[in-house]
Amino acid sequence: MIIAVASGKGGTGKTTVAVNIALSLDNVQFLDCDVEEPNAHIFLKPRIEKTILSSIPVPEIDTKKCVYCGKCAEVCVYNAIAIVPPTNNNAGVALTLTNLCHGCQACSFFCPKGAIRERKKEIGVVEFGSKKDIEFIHGRLNIGEAMAPPVIRQVKGHINPRKTVIIDAPPGVSCPVIAAVKDSDFCLLVTEPTPFGLSDLSLAVELLHKLRVPFGVIINRADLGDKETERYCEKEKIEILMKIPFNKEIALAYSRGEAVVNVLPEYKTKFKDLFQKIAHR
Ligand code: SF4
Ligand code: SF4
Numbered sequence: 001m002i003i004a005v006a007s008g009k010g011g012t013g014k015t016t017v018a019v020n021i022a023l024s025l026d027n028v029q030f031l032d033c034d035v036e037e038p039n040a041h042i043f044l045k046p047r048i049e050k051t052i053l054s055s056i057p058v059p060e061i062d063t064k065k066c067v068y069c070g071k072c073a074e075v076c077v078y079n080a081i082a083i084v085p086p087t088n089n090n091a092g093v094a095l096t097l098t099n100l101c102h103g104c105q106a107c108s109f110f111c112p113k114g115a116i117r118e119r120k121k122e123i124g125v126v127e128f129g130s131k132k133d134i135e136f137i138h139g140r141l142n143i144g145e146a147m148a149p150p151v152i153r154q155v156k157g158h159i160n161p162r163k164t165v166i167i168d169a170p171p172g173v174s175c176p177v178i179a180a181v182k183d184s185d186f187c188l189l190v191t192e193p194t195p196f197g198l199s200d201l202s203l204a205v206e207l208l209h210k211l212r213v214p215f216g217v218i219i220n221r222a223d224l225g226d227k228e229t230e231r232y233c234e235k236e237k238i239e240i241l242m243k244i245p246f247n248k249e250i251a252l253a254y255s256r257g258e259a260v261v262n263v264l265p266e267y268k269t270k271f272k273d274l275f276q277k278i279a280h281r
Helices: 014-024 040-044 071-075 106-110 148-156 175-181 195-211 228-235 248-255 266-279
Strands: 002-007 028-032 047-061 081-084 093-096 116-131 134-141 164-171 186-191 215-220 240-244
Touching: 002 014, 002 175, 002 195, 014 028, 014 040, 014 164, 014 186, 014 215, 014 266, 028 040, 028 148, 040 134, 047 093, 047 106, 047 148, 071 081, 071 106, 106 116, 116 148, 134 148, 148 164, 148 175, 164 175, 175 195, 186 195, 195 215, 195 228, 215 228, 240 266
Parallel strands: 002 164, 002 186, 028 134, 028 164, 186 215, 215 240
Antiparallel strands: 047 116, 081 093, 116 134
């Protein structure tokens, strides 16, 4: 079973929940797909055993073969190619904007003259490790690089179907979240009971409806803030699967980079029960 843990906004406790579920179950594979800011390793402390480079194929136009037909720019939905045909006075321009390129290879496929070569552009790394019986994989996007989804897809390419897979998704509702959450069996949306939390939760709910991924909500620091999140979930018929009250020991454990289940072992049972609820839906 693949369970993604996501949140409409950062700082809700998403990684804390993901890590502690992983530590509460047996036979787990943990994928940190928050590749712009991977930090689950701080709590899990895995031993990294292997690192591979993550790259995408980006186009290089051979101007000797190019006839400036513009087909490549036409098929590139990311506007990563600009073609200006030559005039009597000016030479043509064939420009590739590799920072916008998603490496989909459509341009080279459709070029009628075979004028596009591809070169590998390194955008990050994927690291493999383990912590006791937890298999751990995370991606790291290079600083200044915009293309998180290819790194996320590379991490997810190593999903082990024989394990319970916990995916720590990036926060927000943009392309990286879609890449991380897509094809999961269930998504846990972690939120906090504040107007900001609710606003971003409603966006995340919309996204999950579009992706057709079943989901439920965890309210973190549930005794702080207001009751609007609970009212919203009731109105939208969204199941609140767990409420985690504010707890000084949890906050202190977080500040030390320590897992909740290590300081409050009763949470192991709570996360196990949560998993059972999801698995038997
Ligand atoms: S499709 Fe090929 S020939 Fe046409 S502009 Fe692009 S690179 Fe040049
Ligand atoms: S590989 Fe895809 S995204 Fe990149 S320039 Fe070509 S068509 Fe555009």
